[in-house]
Amino acid sequence: MEFSPQLLHIENLKKKAESISDIKPEYLQAFWSKYRLEFNYNSNHIEGNTLTYGHTQLLLLFDKVSGDYTLRELEEMKAHDTALKLVKEEAVNPEHQLSEKFIKKINELILVRPYYKEAITPDGQPTRRLIEPGNYKKYSNSVRLENGEIFNYATPEETPALMGDLLNWYREESLKKELHPVQLAAIFHYRFVRIHPFDDSNGRTARLMMNYILIKNSYAPIVIESIGKKDYLFALNQADTGNLNAFVEYILKLSERWQEIYLRAVKGEKIEEESDFEKEVELLRRNFDERGKVTQPFSPQVALSLYNSTFAALYKKIIEKLSSLDNFFYEKAIQFRFGTGGKYVIQQAEQIETLITDHIGKLSVNGSLELIYAHRGLQTSNSGVIDIYSGLIIRFYEFTYSVHLSSNGPAIFEKKYDEPLTESEITELISLISKQTLNRIKEAKNIANR
Template sequence: MNENEKIDSLIKELSLLPGISNENARKLEAKFRLEFNFNSNHIEGNTLTYGETKLLLIFDKTEGAHDMREFEEMKAHDVAYRWIKELAEDKSYMLIERDIKQLNQIILVRPFWKEAETPDGQATRRQIQVGEYKQHPNSVRLQNGEIFHYASPIDTPMAMHELMDWYYSEVDKKELRPVELAAILHYKFVLIHPFDDGNGRISRLLMNYVLLSNDLPPVIIKSADKKNYLNALNQADTGNLNAFVKYIAQQLIWSLNLQLKATKGESIEDDDDVYKQVALFKKEQLNIYNNKPIKTFELVTKVYRNLISKVIIDLEHKVTVFDDLFEEVQTKYYLKFTQGKTKEELFDNLYSLDTFINTEIDNFYNLDVLNSTEINLNAISWEKEFKSSINEKIANTRFKVQIIFEKRSFIIELYNTSEVFQFPYVQNFTESEITSIVNNLYKGVFEKIQANTQK
């Protein structure tokens, strides 16, 4: 079965399934959004990790030693992606040149200086304008050392006009399959390289505009597969355009398989995710927070008052919505606290926990001679168990939210789920960020109850 047959088979299989649930559709879109933004920018040299990208796009937080421009461009690329999705959803709208210039302005944010090469290969610096066609010749050094020159600044406006005419014509003729039209538009745009910067990212945005407008999922060019991606482009340069179309079709098959899994309610975590997680774990173990403050009682208690107590109170209130589905509901709070030696305190309500912690905080600040590292909150756990559902269809469900205070960071997690958040002690939190954390934990609780319900 060739790529086109496989694509048709997957599309048919999707059409025969019941519609995707709202929750799975949300997860799928979040997956595509994160994968596309991370990989498309990583291909072009952005150094944010997968985890840092997720932290930035979902929680609007910056982490790691990066230039501010890298954070700005990642967020801007996300804006561009969501914009082309909106354009693609309007079936009456036809992409125009002005939109492409707008994409360039969005992803580059503002004018900046960049290292460049003169036409004869000499190093120079050049100010990059945004939203305008290039003002200087641009080129790329090939693997054999030769320099390949793209369309000249003088020829670029006409080349772009001809490209759009070609695109409109192919849309009208409907002779090319959507994946062929998307891949060829990508390649033709790259050949022109109309802007001083951002051409690769825009070529992939335009490609996905075509796919999305044809009700297909976006294609993700994995940064780990950059060598094969560039090789397919090089083959197209030699006249073998089908090689590039085939490569893009293979990536579309990956996206369709992901969409199929999500529609069936299966996990959409792919094999690459474990490598991203390992890379993030390794980076954390090599002291990613080595420039952040070390835990002290003072820092931990500030975090408790500014964030943790608010999260627990809000989440405690939200999950009471499930109480009347069960005959019995039990709630317990555990506190691991070090004062000379580690001890675990048990509390049966939130008020008792909060009173105990705040008493210890007050005692600490009244003891001038006490070093701030001698008393520590090590962990807080909130456990809730729902027993004996009123309709006997929901199994007993127990969940635990843990807040673990480590040396340079603290973790908030819904035990045995993927809802895990890690922050350095210097972090400041807005109300919207706190709400986001609570909502993700609340969602995890609901999913556990839902998973324990008989169909």
């Protein structure tokens, strides 16, 4: 096996750590205490958990925390910690082997219990799905890439066989030893995510399995930091386009860092890179502009200003564009919703202004504005019951707002409140919505005419 300079450095760090005799238990404890906090905080934060770094520490160490958090956020952080503990225990057990049963167990631990999750049907209709922890997915899942295209993961029917293939591949590669263990762990992570075998928590499960492989092979586990989420997703997207090495290199850099931290730990050196306070300052810093001033926070007046400067024109163009497809359907219905309030049927974009004026004062942080264009009864030779829903969702956070095409879809744009959508961004949104709706019509007609 030939090693790249990066892999040689990782091997050198590992050998230095292994050469230290009589490592003090408190040194190992210091490493695992740091790792436990860093991994649990970041892996959950990537997926949207809002616990701060300091509150994560309080919850894990003392089982107490203050703050406006949902019960699910607290439960999933504690459950994730339990899953990490099990991964560590089984990885150092020479008798334990990675299996589908173990992977399902980890997913079951993370998700705690069955629950319902908002989702979108293949034809764009809002729905709710029952998420069953530890069971392979019952519904198709997909993600929107940066270019606006939809990437579909494995179907529910394909998933069991593909997971079996993945585990067989892992066992064969482990025996062949042609891949370095860090490369093996990185590729396993990517192939797992490519399948997306569960209805929820695939990312967290993938990161735990990657670290199982690293620990099993006596390498330091790694942390993918939430502050670098864009780099993480970009590396995954590059792998989706055929550049798997980009993701492997991304993981190798993290492995170098954590192997260095582990070496410092077992030597009894200081391993704390930033205090909890400094981490909180770094998170806060992201809400500051380049001049060092706090960006405009949310208020109903800020939302109204954005509506007048950007959203009004955007809504009008969306309705105009989608109305050109009305003749394919028996009827249409345009709805406007305030995320935490009522649902209103409108006939034209100008009516939204009245609704905004009357109800904008009720909008708050984590609220949303939703435009839903429902095309009902696709006109085909043998079906009049296919409905297609298109829309735009604008979500408001404390310092930013984001624009989505569906309730569970990724943000197409996320901007500060003093950054209205540009003309080119509006044009891109119109194009994405139009293309998406047109493709759904084509797919629906093919289904209806079979």
